[in-house]
Amino acid sequence: MxxxxxxxxxxxxxxxxxxxxxxxxxxxxxxxxxxxxxxxxxxxxxxxxxxxxxxxxxxxxxxxxxxxxxxxxxxxxxxxxxxxxxxxxxxxxxxxxxxxxxxxxxxxxxxxxxxxxxxVVPCLAYSEPGHGADLAANRFTAAPDGGQYVLTGEKWPINRGRTSTHVVLLGTTGDENTPAKRLQSMFLVDRSDIVSGEVTGVPRVPTYGLRGCDISGIAFDGARVDASARLGEEGEGLELALRGLLITRTFCTGLSLGTGDTMLRSVAGFLSDRVLYDGPADEIPYVTESLAGAYLNLLVAECESLVAMRGLHLYTEQFSIWANLAKVQVARLVDFNSKVLARTLGARYFMRAAEHVGTFQKMLRDGAVVSVFDGSEPVCLDSLALQLPALAKAHGHTPDEDWRRLYDLRAELPAFEPDRVSVFGRGRDATFASLPALIDRLAALTPSAGCDADRLAGLRGRAEEMRHELDALLARVQEVRRESAGQPAQPSASAKSTPTGLIRVAEELSSLHAKIAALGVWLFNRDHLDPFFADGEWLAAALARRQVHHYETGDLDPSASQALFTRMSSQRAANTFFSIRPTRLAEPGASEAGPDHTSNAA
Structure with missing residues (x-):
């Protein structure tokens, strides 16, 4: 690892x-x-x-x-x-x-x-009040003038809009004769280097969560900057913006994992200490299974996140699809947990008490933003839907590869090179492409004391179902396109016309992607992680779900429920992350490092 x-x-x-x-x-x-x-x-x-x-x-x-x-x-x-x-x-x-x-x-x-x-306090200034996620419609201008650019317009809503020292922004540098995709350029502006004109903060916006963040905006009025503030060539801004978002969407998974850990830890801790019906509340079967299901969601979310991080090194050019899959599914896994845990917590969910229940509420509110920023879930799904024809065309044409470096958490990786990220990955996705090889590896496994013949047979059956599901979903892409082409055009003033059937396929693929990632991580790490991980009961439970993030009462076999609950409880008692790997948290009662300490980063 x-x-x-x-x-x-x-x-x-x-x-x-x-x-x-x-x-x-x-x-x-x-x-x-x-x-x-x-x-x-x-x-x-x-x-x-x-x-x-x-x-x-x-x-x-x-x-x-x-x-x-x-x-x-x-x-x-x-x-x-x-x-x-x-x-x-x-x-x-x-x-x-x-x-x-x-x-x-x-x-x-x-x-x-x-x-x-x-x-340095940078902010990302893409959005404009009238256009939201439609970056191509932006009207902020960056007029070239004698080795400088004159910036005029307003960006909103922006995280750190008022308190930033540096601003990454898109500005229109083209004219009416410039193709729409080449109208905008990207600038990285140091606010202390403004030559003339004004830059002012736009007042903060009250928000549901992130109430302590500077969610505001920034306005430029004839602000002159040197031409050296432009990144890339004139007209390359929109492409650079999309390439950057593919990186940040992938990193968003860390935010979801952090909030998901605290939500589960807070609720599990509260219920373990609460006595109801003559015993600990977490021993009520409904509560036990709810906590077990939430724990399983975090394990799957971690597998998807870890594989995505490794993919950034190994398959950087493929992230036009991968980043959207990872962001959508990890956020869904954690967001669904928040609903289940709130329901399990009961009336305490509504009480703003100064205890861990209040922390749960705050994490629920704050964590909900992950599915909204750096491209909301609908934006990410639309991006996926538009690339599905290319994914379907590329399906089945991947040359044989050794997938160890992608899934083995011990394998060395080449350096991460952000500049290799491409805005169009030509339908390639290493996780989907690896599924046949994973099935072959699974077929070669022999039963063990923890993972007997019956469980192996079950996992092999689920893996074959995943292969058929992937084939069917990608075949469905062509069906939806033919059906849409045969339908009479509906009156609409919107230029966004992605068929909802393709959005649905994108959703299904996001769930399948996380299952394949979990299978790959299990296959390549079961020989060196602990018996709970190696036995694969958690994996069997995850692969049995129709949508991997969604679970209902009674879905889990009682033995699987108890095994997941016991593992979660042991990690909470051992003060480690809820994780497939042992990762220690700060010692209970530990103070933060003082100013006389030097960090590892220094």
């Missing part, structure tokens, strides 16, 4: 201390208090920065510590389990990666040095 990413997460846990300790900067109680006041968690942000979080967004070749995509996943997970306001506020560091995607050598050296000095 990638021990370096686990060690990094554990060092960060120690640095931040136990979130149950109120005096720590990223404590649960402190986060709730700041949330009630809609206040930016400045002390928590400072503690994260002191660790050197910013360094993990700068490649090693430029002097930073970005070695593995999984490092960012794990660091984000550590912050998000404490306070999403801090995680979302500081994860804007990822937008400086657009310099590594589209900048020239001089720009990359300049911005790397700036980030590594610390104090």
């Amino acid at each position: 990638n021990n370096s990413s686990i060690a990094l997460a554990e060092a960060f846990e120690d640095w931040l201390g136990d979130p149950a300790v109120a005096r720590n900067s990223l404590s649960f109680s402190g986060a709730l208090e700041l949330d009630e006041r809609d206040e930016l968690p400045s002390a928590g942000i400072d503690q994260v920065r002191a660790f050197g979080f910013n360094r993990y967004f700068v490649p090693e070749r430029l002097g930073g510590d970005l070695r593995a995509a999984e490092d960012i996943l794990m660091l984000t997970r550590v912050i998000a389990r404490r306070d999403m306001n801090v995680a979302v506020s500081e994860s804007t560091q990822v937008w400086m990666m657009l310099a590594w995607v589209g900048g020239n050598a001089e720009q990359q050296e300049k911005y790397a040095a700036t980030v590594l000095r610390g104090g």
Whole structure:
């Protein structure tokens, strides 16, 4: 396994201390208090920065510590389990990666040095009040003028719009004769380098969750910047924007894993201490199975996330499909948990008490944003739907590969190169392509004490069902297209005409993708992880679900329910992440590192 990413997460846990300790900067109680006041968690942000979080967004070749995509996943997970306001506020560091995607050598050296000095607060200024996710409709102008650009317009809603030091934005540089896809260019603007004109913050927006974040906007009025602020060529902005979003959508999974961990940990802890009907509430069969189902969702979400992080290294050009699949499905796995856990918690879900139940409510509100930003779920599904014909065409034409590096968590990876991300992956997806090889590997397994012949037979049957499902879904793509072509055009003023049948196929594929990822992780790691993982009872339960994120009361076999519940309870007692791998949390009662400490990142 990638021990370096686990060690990094554990060092960060120690640095931040136990979130149950109120005096720590990223404590649960402190986060709730700041949330009630809609206040930016400045002390928590400072503690994260002191660790050197910013360094993990700068490649090693430029002097930073970005070695593995999984490092960012794990660091984000550590912050998000404490306070999403801090995680979302500081994860804007990822937008400086657009310099590594589209900048020239001089720009990359300049911005790397700036980030590594610390104090950079970037924001992503794509959205405009009248256009939302329709970036091609933007009207913000960046008029070329004698080696400079004059920026005029408003971007909203933006995370860190008012408090940013650097702004990544799209501006129209073309004219009426320029093709629509080449109208906009991308700029990385240091607000301290504005030559003339005005840049002002747009007031904050009250939000359902992330109440401590600076969700606001930014307005430019004749603001002049040097031409060196432009990333890439004129007219390349929309393509660069989409390439960057493919990276950030993948990293969003760390936010979901962090909030999902705390929601389950809070509810499980509360119910284990609560006595009802002469016994612990978590021993009521309905409660036990609900917690077990939620735990299983987190295991599947982690498998999908880990495989995606490895894919960023190995199959970088394929992420036009993969990023959307991972973001949609991991968010769904955690969002469905939030509904089940709220129902299981009962009346306490509605009470804003200063205890872990209040933390659950906050995580539920804050975590819901993952399915909304960096491309909402409908936007991601639409992007998937548009690429389904290419995916169907490429299906079955993948040459034989050794999939070990993708799934074996111990296998070494090449450097992560963000500039290799492509806006169109030509229908390729390594996870789907690996399924025949995974089925062959599964067929070669021999029964063991933990995974007997019956379970192996069951897993082989489920894997074959997945193969048939994938074939059927991709065949359905052509059917939907023919049906849509044969239908009379419906009157509509919208240019967005993606058939809903393709959206449904995209949803089904997202679920199937996560199942295949879980199967691959199990097959290539069962010889070195613990008996619970190796036995595969959890995997059998996951593959048995129609939609992998969705579960109902009575779905789990009682033995599987008890095994999952017992494993969850043991990880909670051992103070480790809910995970397929042992990853230690901060010691109970531990204080955060003080100013006299030096982090591993220094």
